[in-house]
Amino acid sequence: MKKLKRSARLVEMTQYLLLRPHHLIPLTTFAERYGAAKSSISEDLSIIKEVFEEEGMGDLLTLAGAAGGVKFIPKVGETQAREFIDQLCGMLSDxxxxxxxxxLYMSDLLGLPNLMNEAGRLFATVFANQNIDVIMTVETKGIPLAYATGAQLNLPVVLVRRDHQVTEGSAVSINYVSGSHKSLHTMTLSRRALKENSRVLIVDDFMKAGGTIQGMVDLLAEFNATVAGVGVLVESGEVESEQRLLHDYVSLATLTAVDPKVKEIVVQPGNYFSKFDAK
Amino acid sequence: MKKLKRSARLVEMTQYLLLRPHHLIPLTTFAERYGAAKSSISEDLSIIKEVFEEEGMGDLLTLAGAAGGVKFIPKVGETQAREFIDQLCGMLSDxxxxxxxxxLYMSDLLGLPNLMNEAGRLFATVFANQNIDVIMTVETKGIPLAYATGAQLNLPVVLVRRDHQVTEGSAVSINYVSGSHKSLHTMTLSRRALKENSRVLIVDDFMKAGGTIQGMVDLLAEFNATVAGVGVLVESGEVESEQRLLHDYVSLATLTAVDPKVKEIVVQPGNYFSKFDAK
Structure with a gap:
């Protein structure tokens, strides 16, 4: 490839890294791409690393050795995360x-790709070191959040369906009780969709007692897979602790109260920061 | 904000622009952000513009005047688009x-966020100048592609449901005939989801005769909205032209033949490039 000046190389390397989060990129890839010495590439990377860290964009990990290279780990800084969560809570309390x-009508917010991508970056931050193989969600509303998280963690998304679709091949179905209505539902996952022994991050848009997510956990057992984490955009705070089926999860916002009579909604930040500190 | 050196500024501006496609950013935003003169910012932008264009990343539009600024228009270059479509066809013909x-089982491919994002960048390229207000898809499999396209075009996504959900408020329902089975289905859209007179880009994962997409077109009429374009990942080529309900669409791949007896699949590039040349 043609030789680039340092300034052009910095622009090119920045976009290359941003489009490939959690990919290990050997230094030789850059050296060959730009016809530059490895020492120059290393200097470029240290400039990029400094800016990414200062701006709260994420880390640039350098792995030494023959199988080494550089890896961009997207991480949202605490200040930006607080700003985002405050903005989300404000939007939800309309x-x-x-x-x-x-x-609560949330479809307009769930329909904003940039908002979902930012929420996905928060989940990618808190679950960055959790050794995950795949993201799982159940149709429909959690899908954009699951993909946003998967894109940032460089992981595939597995979609649990409510019905068995002809385009999914053979599938495993389970019944589960939705906590809020105590009603019985079915969920189904294609046999091809998930390898045995996978470590799975479950993502959804909303959690009340956690029946739907518990259903996904039960479904995972059928595939000998394990839960590596659970992330929800909004949790309902109107659930007694003993009614909650699930206790280990990360939420961005908590819906404390919805009063249809006086038309009031109270939304607070979820447990995101407490989970984050613990890790 | 603290002063940054040119090299750091280039890294920072590149990531800022990449995260904000189709956003108009006043030069003063950058000037204040970095404590730099507008002339320096203009020089930085011309370096970034050159790299983006050479690498087939997209255009950097400069709009003069008081309401002016700079806008990143993501566009996939023709070489990369051909590479991507060839890769997609190869994956589909397994x-x-x-x-x-x-x-055809496609859920594994639809479950790759990075693949969907790249397909979304192709749609954002071909529909960049179509004056669109919103992206529309019907649940379930087209959702990741719709969001990937919406993120690149900085547009919201409206989701048509198969059933009327309690969390959607009042809704409009229509019946439609699915072309391949001639069976009757229902689709429904929340009244709140779409403003009157919107210009809508319809995105879906698969199109055979086009009955489902025609259903969305009919639904749009109920909202006095108009179709600004139709994009599908894969079209079935096993449909006679007179059976096709829809003729103006952009496809990335065409499934020419599926023969379950000899286990053969023939996949060819869709009409993407012919549509692209016409615009």
Missing amino acids: RNRILPGGY | RNRILPGGY
Whole structure:
């Protein structure tokens, strides 16, 4: 490839790394790509590393040795994470979201790709070191968040369906009880979708008692797979602790109260920062 | 903010622009952010512009005047687009994808966030100048592609459901005939989800005769909205032209033949490049 000046090389390397989070890139890839000495590439990388760290973009890990290289680990800095979560809570507490029955309309927020991508970057930050093979969600509303997280962690997404689809091949189905309604539902996962012994990060948009997520956990057992973590965008705080089926999860926001009579919604930050400190 | 050296500024501006496609950013934003003169910022931008164009990353549009600024328009270069489409066709033609009934298993590919993001960048390239307000898809498999396209075009995604959900508020439902089975289905869209007179880009993972997409077109009429374009990942070439309900669309791959007996799949590039030249 043609030789690039340092300034052009920095632009090119920055975009190359940003598009490939959690990919190990050998230094020779860059050296050959730009016709530059490895020492120059190392200097470039240290400039990029410094900016990424200062701006709260993430880490640039350098792995030495023959199988070595550089890896971009996207991480949202604490200041930006707090700003994002405050913004999310503000958007969620708009009283016009209250639907009949005290349900909350969130589809407009879930329909903003950039908002979902930013939430995905938060999950990628907190689960960066969890040794995960695959992200799992159940249709429908958690899908954008699962993909946003998967893109940042460089992991595939496995989608649990409500019905068995002809385009999925043979599948495993389980029944589960949805905690909030105590009603019985089915979920199904294609045999081809998940390898045995996988470590799985479960992602969803909303959790009340956790029945749906517990269903996914039970489904994982059928594949001899294990839960590496659970991330939800919003959890309902209107659940007694003993009713909660699941206790180890990361949430970005907590819906403390929805009062359809006075049209009031109270939303607080989720447990994101407490989980983050522990890791 | 602290002053940055040119090299650090280039890294920072590159990531800032890449994270904000189709956003107009005033030069003063950068000037204040880095405590630099506008003339220095302009020089930085021309370096970035040159690299983006050479690497087939996209354009950097400069808009003059008081309301001016710079806008990153992601565009995949033709060489990369051909490479991507060839790779996609190769992945699709794996004979192990054939399911009973001649259906094709694609969930593993649809489950790769990076593959979906790259496909979304192709749609963002071909529809960059189409004056679109919103992306629309119907659950479930087209969702990741719709979000990938929406992220690159800086547009929200509206999701059509198969059933009316309690969390969607009041909704409009229509019946439609799925072309391949001639069976009757329902699709529904929340009243809140779409403003009147919107211009809508429809995105889906697969199109045979086009009955599902025609259903979305009919649904749009209920909202006085218009179709600004249709993009599908894979189209079936096993449909006679007169059976096709829809003729103006962009596809990345065409499934020419699936033969379950000899276990053969023939996949060719879709009409992407012909549509692209016409615009």
